[in-house]
Amino acid sequence: MAKTRNKAELKAAKAEAKATRKTASKQRRQQLWQAFQMQRKEDRRLVPYMALTFLAITAISVAIGVWSGGLSIVLFSIFGVVLGALVAFIIFGRRTQKSVYAKAEGQSGAAAWALDNMRGKWRVTPGVAATGHLDAVHRVIGKPGVIFVGEGAPARVKPLLAQEKKRTARLIGDTPIYDIIVGNGEGEVPLAKLERHLTKLPGNISAKEMDSLESRLTALSTKGGPGAVPKGPMPPGAKMRGVQRAVRRK
Structure with missing residues (x-):
């Protein structure tokens, strides 16, 4: 039975x-x-x-x-x-x-959206620091190490990046830290090339080390308080992850 x-x-x-x-x-x-x-x-x-x-x-x-x-x-x-x-x-x-x-391009929150739609094993934490003008810094953990991605006015974003790099360096020791500003100015990375730029960075740490870093930095973010993620308008159909997956499965 x-x-x-x-x-x-x-x-x-x-x-x-x-x-x-x-x-x-x-x-x-x-x-x-x-x-x-x-x-x-x-x-x-x-x-x-x-x-x-x-x-x-x-x-x-x-x-x-x-x-x-x-x-x-x-x-x-x-x-x-x-x-x-x-x-x-x-x-x-x-x-x-x-x-x-x-x-x-140029919309508040666009960099956070692009990072969230990246393929691969990236650990993205949007808005670890922000200003009242909707400038923001997002943290990415990957094989290269820790990458801070800033969006907004460079004059306001650069001090935020420096502050986050300093705070993080005290906690992670010799792990490489990179900083990027998204934009079309000199020394900046265009939004459409952001993922390609990150994938070209050298691999410096293992997946296990990424897990350890994520745990420590999450604790740091909780202690320091999360930044306000810009909530600017996104274009219709901006969530590309589902479409990309569907195309690849076809």
């Missing part, structure tokens, strides 16, 4: 998991379609670029198949369609991301 019940429960669990995956897949498709429709209305070159890329790759693959002869025609045709669709999706993702970053 118990064995029969266990089988029934296992079957029900499998059915529920299958339904959950189906719902999640449907939501991803809907999210992709909505993002595509929004981008298509704003970017007139999107559809032509995607179509030309798809057709060009497919045509080249078919031509190679015809030249090879035999079964290669079918194989290369299928390969061309799949590869063409993949590259077209990559173009869609890149152009959508570029458009969103362009809209977010």
Whole structure:
């Protein structure tokens, strides 16, 4: 009797998991379609670029198949369609991301949003320090060490960065500390290039050391009190993480 019940429960669990995956897949498709429709209305070159890329790759693959002869025609045709669709999706993702970053540029809280949407094992704490003018400093812990990212007027952000670096250095010893100001001025990092800039920093610490740093710095932030994170307006569709994941899964 118990064995029969266990089988029934296992079957029900499998059915529920299958339904959950189906719902999640449907939501991803809907999210992709909505993002595509929004981008298509704003970017007139999107559809032509995607179509030309798809057709060009497919045509080249078919031509190679015809030249090879035999079964290669079918194989290369299928390969061309799949590869063409993949590259077209990559173009869609890149152009959508570029458009969103362009809209977010210069808005309060844009750097915090960009950091929150980074891929990889980054530990982001927004607003560890801030001013009443919506200038802010965000803390990032990663393989390079501790990175402070400031956004706002450089004249007000630089003292905040110096203060946070000094406080943190007392606690973490020889662990490297980097500071970045987001902007388009000399020595600043543009918002769209922020993630690339961070990933180019050298790896200095291990994942285990990152965990230890996060624990110690969280305690420091709690003691010092959190800064006010700017709540400036974000452009529609600015949350790119879901779209990026959906594109990669496709």
